[in-house]
Amino acid sequence: MAIIELEGVSYIYGAKTPYEMTALDNIDLKIEKGAITGLIGHTGSGKSTLVQMLNGLIRPTSGRVLLDGKDIWAEPKKIRDIRFKVGLVMQYPEYQLFDETVRADIAFGLKNMKMPEEEIAERVERAAEFSNLDLSLLDKSPFDLSGGQRRRAAIAGVIAMSPQVLVLDEPAAGLDPRGRREILDGVKRFSRESGTTVIIVSHSMEDMAQYCDNAAVLSRGKLFMYGSCSDVFGRAPMLCSVGLDIPHVTRINQKLIELGLPLPEDVYTVDYAADKIAKLLGLGGEVK
Amino acid sequence: MSDAFIRTENLTFAYENDEGKEVPAVKGISLEIKEGEFVAMLGHNGSGKSTFAKLLNMILTPTSGKIYIDGRDITADDMTEDDMFDVRRKVGMVFQNPDNQIVATIVEEDVAFGPENLGIEPEKIRRRVDQALETVGMTEYAKHAPHKLSGGQKQRIAIAGIIAMRPRCIIFDESTAMLDPLGREELMSTIEKLNREEGITVIHITHYMNEAAKADRIVVFDDGQVFADGTPEEIFSYPEPLRAVGLDVPQTVELLFKLNKMGGNFNLKNISTEDCAAVIAEAYRKATESKN
Numbered sequence: 118m119a120i121i122e123l124e125g126v127s128y129i130y131g132a133k134t135p136y137e138m139t140a141l142d143n144i145d146l147k148i149e150k151g152a153i154t155g156l157i158g159h160t161g162s163g164k165s166t167l168v169q170m171l172n173g174l175i176r177p178t179s180g181r182v183l184l185d186g187k188d189i190w191a192e193p194k195k196i197r198d199i200r201f202k203v204g205l206v207m208q209y210p211e212y213q214l215f216d217e218t219v220r221a222d223i224a225f226g227l228k229n230m231k232m233p234e235e236e237i238a239e240r241v242e243r244a245a246e247f248s249n250l251d252l253s254l255l256d257k258s259p260f261d262l263s264g265g266q267r268r269r270a271a272i273a274g275v276i277a278m279s280p281q282v283l284v285l286d287e288p289a290a291g292l293d294p295r296g297r298r299e300i301l302d303g304v305k306r307f308s309r310e311s312g313t314t315v316i317i318v319s320h321s322m323e324d325m326a327q328y329c330d331n332a333a334v335l336s337r338g339k340l341f342m343y344g345s346c347s348d349v350f351g352r353a354p355m356l357c358s359v360g361l362d363i364p365h366v367t368r369i370n371q372k373l374i375e376l377g378l379p380l381p382e383d384v385y386t387v388d389y390a391a392d393k394i395a396k397l398l399g400l401g402g403e404v405k
Numbered sequence: 406m407s408d409a410f411i412r413t414e415n416l417t418f419a420y421e422n423d424e425g426k427e428v429p430a431v432k433g434i435s436l437e438i439k440e441g442e443f444v445a446m447l448g449h450n451g452s453g454k455s456t457f458a459k460l461l462n463m464i465l466t467p468t469s470g471k472i473y474i475d476g477r478d479i480t481a482d483d484m485t486e487d488d489m490f491d492v493r494r495k496v497g498m499v500f501q502n503p504d505n506q507i508v509a510t511i512v513e514e515d516v517a518f519g520p521e522n523l524g525i526e527p528e529k530i531r532r533r534v535d536q537a538l539e540t541v542g543m544t545e546y547a548k549h550a551p552h553k554l555s556g557g558q559k560q561r562i563a564i565a566g567i568i569a570m571r572p573r574c575i576i577f578d579e580s581t582a583m584l585d586p587l588g589r590e591e592l593m594s595t596i597e598k599l600n601r602e603e604g605i606t607v608i609h610i611t612h613y614m615n616e617a618a619k620a621d622r623i624v625v626f627d628d629g630q631v632f633a634d635g636t637p638e639e640i641f642s643y644p645e646p647l648r649a650v651g652l653d654v655p656q657t658v659e660l661l662f663k664l665n666k667m668g669g670n671f672n673l674k675n676i677s678t679e680d681c682a683a684v685i686a687e688a689y690r691k692a693t694e695s696k697n
Contacts, residue, residue, distance in 0.1 A: 160555070160585045261423065265450055291501070291582040293449040293612045295651030320586050323656065362586050365615070365656035365678070372682035378689050387656055391663035394685060398692045400668040 119147035120282060120314050121171060121203075126180035128166050140166040142338040143180070148282075153308050153315045155325040155346070157361065158335035164318050167335065168286055171316070172203035184281070201230065204280030208287045210271035214259035219250075222259055223274045230278070244277035245270075247307040249299045265296035272300065276307055282314045283307070289324060297321075301328050322364045326350055326385040334361065351383030366390050409437035409473070410574060410606055411461060411496075416470035418456055430456040432629035433470065438608065440573065443600045445617035445637075446610045448626030449651030454610050457626065458576045461608075462496040463489050475573065494523065497567035501579040503559035512554075512562055513538065513547040519570040530569075537565040540603065541595050557588025561595055568599070574606035575599065581611060593619065614641070614655050618676050625650065642673035657681035 128141040141163045148154055158164045169175045170182055173189050173196040181188050189199045207213070216222040220241055227237045245252055248269040259267055268288070275283065285304065289297040301317075305328055308315045319325055325332060325346070332349040334342040336359040342349050349356070353363045353371055363371075363385075370384040378397060384390045395401075418431040431453045438444055448454040459465045460472060463479060472479050479492050500506055509515035513534050520530045538544045541561040546554065551562055560580055567575055577596060581589045593616055600607045609620060617623050623640040625633040627650040633640055641647070644654045644662050654662070657678060661671040669688070675681045 159587065263450055291579070291612075293651055294614070294653040295449050360587075366660060368678050369657060369660060369682055369685075372678055373685060376682060376686040378686060387659045387663060390660055391667065394660075395664060395667045395669070398664075398669065398685075398688055399696075400664065 118150045120150040120185060121148040122146070122181075122183040122186075123167075123170075124181045124183065126167075126170065126177045126182060128163075128170065128175065129178045132178065139338055141170075141177075144340050146333060146340055146343065148314060148316065149331060150314055151308070151312050152330040153305065153317065153328060155329035155332040156316060156318045156335065157322070157325060157332055157349075158341075159360065162335040163338040164335055165286065168205065168284055168316070168318055171282070171284055172205045173199040174205070201226075201278060202280055203282045203284060204275040204278050206272050206275050206283070206285045206288060208290065209268075211259075211264060211267035214267055214271055217258060218256050219245075219259050219262065219270050220255040222270060223255075223277050226274060226278045240277045240279070241273075244273040247276050247303050247310075248273040249303040265292050265299070268292065268296075269300060269303070272304070279311070280313065282316065284316045284318075286318045287320070288317065289319065289321070297324065304328070320362075322350075322362050323366075326364045326367075334359075336361075346385060347383040350385035351381075353382070408439065410440040410442075410475055411438040412436070412471075412473040413457075413460075414471040414473075416457070416460060416472060417468045418460055418465060419468045429468075430629055431460065431467075434629075434631055436624065436631060436634075438574075438606065440606055441600070441604050443597075443607045443619075443621045444609070445620035445623045446608060446626060447612075447614075447617055447623060447640075447652055448632070452626040452650070453629035454624075454626040455578055456629075458498070458578055458608060458610060461576065462493050462498050464498070490523075494570050495572055496574045496576065497570060497572040498576045498578060499560065499563050499567065499580045501582050503556045503563070503583060506563040506566075507551045507559060510550055512543065512549050512551055515551055515562055516565045516569050519566050523570060533569045533571070534565075537568040540568055540599070541565045542591075555588055556584045557591040560584065560588070560592050564592075564595060564599075568603075568605075572605065574608065576608040576610070578610050579612070580609075581613065581616060589613070589616075614653055618655055625652065637676055638674035641676050644673075661685075 123144050123146040126141055126144045130138045130140055156164050170177060176190055214222050216225060223241045223244055224237050227240060242252060245255060250269045250273055254266060259270055289300050301324060304315060329346055332346050341359060350367055353367050356363050366387050367385050370380055370390055374380055380393055413434055413436050416431055416434045419427040419429045422428050434457060446454045460467050467480055474492055474495060507515050508518055516534045516537055517530050520533055538547055541564050543561050551559060581592050596607055599605045611617055618637045623637055624631055632650055641654045641658045644658060647654055655676055657676050658673050661673050665671055671684055675684050
């Protein structure tokens with residue numbers, strides 16, 4: 118079932134000026150409820166524009182954005198309600214922390230919703246747990262935290278709002294491998310346990326392949342490909358044709374196919390590749 | 406005396422936290438880097454690699470220990486301000502955020518900023534700026550406004566500004582972290598060119614394992630100390646200890662490692678895509694031959 122639907126959505130920056138530029142061109146897209154969808158594309162492909170459209174930060178020049186079957190712009194004055202339903206974590210969100218303690222920062226959105234104190238306290242701790250943020254950090258100043266911890270605190274602030282859809286723009290950018298895993302593992306656990314729909318924008322094909330169920334590929338403002346990760350990454354040459362990267366293990370797999378090994382095209386995780394190759398080589402044993 | 410361009414002896418650095426306690430960030434590191442080397446530095450956030458790099462060009466002053474740059478003890482008492490500028494000229498540094506390193510409103514003026522401050526004659530500056538822009542492939546943008554460039558282009562302008570000061574060594578402190586894949590590729594090929602063609606010593610701090618794989622040597626930091634030091638092939642053939650310190654290995658090694666656990670017998674030093682595929686294809690050929 119779709120939770121978000123884009124119907125013929127276009128967006129033009131600087132319309133009717135000499136700088137007119139079409140950022141999104143007639144996009145039709147249905148985001149599956151409860152799934153983790155990866156949004157892939159070059160810088161300038163329209164990803165950020167699309168993301169900002171999902172929670173009503175910008176309004177389509179034409180076309181409709183539906184949340185749960187309803188046009189989010191049906192009543193423009195109520196667009197603020199959409200922002201509680203679709204939580205957006207922007208790039209480098211750690212720069213947006215401002216309160217005296219991490220706890221107060223995570224609670225900020227909830228306080229604006231005028232929620233009872235006890236519920237706020239409970240939600241803050243739950244959000245911190247999903248973000249892999251140690252509870253002992255909650256009473257510290259956000260400015261005493263490391264970069265990775267600050268990032269997780271900022272994500273917790275949006276998770277605490279219990280949005281129906283959580284949108285993350287490059288949540289792991291600039292972090293070390295452990296920091297990446299901590300954030301993405303937390304987001305996946307949050308999605309699976311709460312049933313929340315998640316949309317992740319990332320340049321890391323390896324992360325996308327590992328954490329997403331579906332992938333949507335944008336190229337020059339158009340929806341270029343959309344399907345399950347195995348559909349999308351199984352068509353590696355097509356991704357390469359628009360200059361996009363593919364997961365490293367998919368590149369190894371492509372090379373092996375070139376060298377004559379009868380392997381499937383849709384290899385995009387190391388575990389799956391190891392499994393297929395082991396069978397070909399007649400290796401026994403399980404991955405420990 | 407060794408022929409090292411950079412040498413540290415038992416180098417330590419501690420900073421003071423808000424409770425006034427001394428927290429050690431670099432704990433007694435002795436390391437040598439030769440002229441012309443391309444060294445990648447890996448380590449999770451807080452492992453001390455960035456602090457170590459900032460000690461090398463005197464952004465930070467060590468708590469104890471020695472640093473020799475080009476044979477000169479830069480921790481000595483007789484270091485003057487001029488000497489310090491000389492160190493920074495020899496060892497340039499490019500930082501993470503492309504938006505924080507540009508001072509002028511025109512690309513070529515930004516590149517000229519460093520040499521102007523060195524008091525170099527205008528004609529020489531002109532030549533150096535032109536050469537620097539050519540080296541980083543940004544000549545056609547000389548008259549452009551930097552804020553309209555992409556992240557990767559801005560980082561290349563920052564590099565040009567350093568090259569114009571004729572450094573012997575450039576430290577890249579997570580300079581690729583904020584770039585998209587295209588920008589990262591542009592920057593990596595510029596870095597490789599500086600090292601291979603211009604002979605500039607490169608220290609590249611990164612979280613991307615595939616970038617580290619391109620270096621001659623990898624130094625892994627953990628807890629303020631050197632955890633491992635070797636060629637990429639040597640370093641990446643031990644996935645488990647690397648993961649234990651919060652790092653990872655390229656997917657080539659991960660794949661071979663998993664196959665070995667399933668009973669394969671692959672050398673984990675095959676870190677390039679081509680080598681990795683070649684050894685698997687070879688094993689496949691042998692397996693099918695033995696069946697027939």
